[in-house]
Amino acid sequence: MRSEARSGCPINAAVEVLGDPWAMLVLRDVMFGNRRYFRELLLGSEEGIASNILSSRLKQLTAAGLLTRQDANRGQRAMYSLTEAGIQVLPIMVALGNWGLVHRNGSRRLRVRAELLRDGGPELVAAMMDELREVHLGSPRPDPSAPRPSERLQAAYERTMSVDAAP
Template sequence: MDTAPRSGCPINAAVEVLGDPWAMLVLRDIMFGGRRHFRELIAGSEEGIATNVLSSRLRRLVAAGLLTRDDARRGQRAAYSLTEAGIQVLPVMVALAEWGLAHREGERRLRVRAELLRDGGPELMAAMMDELREVHLGVPRPDPGAPRPSERPRRAYEAALTDAAPP
């Protein structure tokens, strides 16, 4: 992958890596869905990503330094992990979600996590980033006894699914 940006503009450099919708959705599913393997990413894709597209985006994200891919032995599945640069995409995701909440319609079950992150403010975002560092980089959270911040959005999502189910 050619990593030389078209210009020295930092917005251009970021867009060249993050501007592809599939790349952002793959990162979203790894961050919020806990999906780390190719098959999990395919099976859990709300948008129906094709296998060739997923394969391409995973390679690009690894080459760009946002993900790492472990070297799986024969018969094992390779796992993808966020790097520190990948984890630092979380505030960008939250900003995109806030814009989407304000300006686009969507399903309640898919909006609830974005609403929680918006309403949780910088403290929740920092706690989420610490949890991602623990899961993907092996860095212990500053307060390991504190509840996992990802549990709140997960429970809210599950509740939204229950609310949306027909009686």
């Protein structure tokens, strides 16, 4: 990581950390796939991330304050968690997904969640950030009786895929 920003522009400050395709994909998998361990991130990557690239991006994201690493006891694996700054990358992720939905093709299976997030609007994004705070930071749920956004996304995903699969 550079210690000195190249300029005082907030967009530049953001892209110095987030303007890397692999860093964004690692964050995506932590956020949407709840992959918290090196091995999960390595084996679950749709894009086939290489082990040395994953390792360097996890170090960079931790140094930049977007992830924390819980050091493990002997024989246990280290676990990664999003920080508040990491959680607040979600609106950028949604904006990137919106752009990709319109301007690039993709597989139906991988497009469904991005479509749901787009259609859910700012309310769903805010609720998802609350859920990430619960899972990664241990914050209490604002409304314990409301269904979790991840459950809503999963249910809608299964509904869409089963309709697609129907004869």
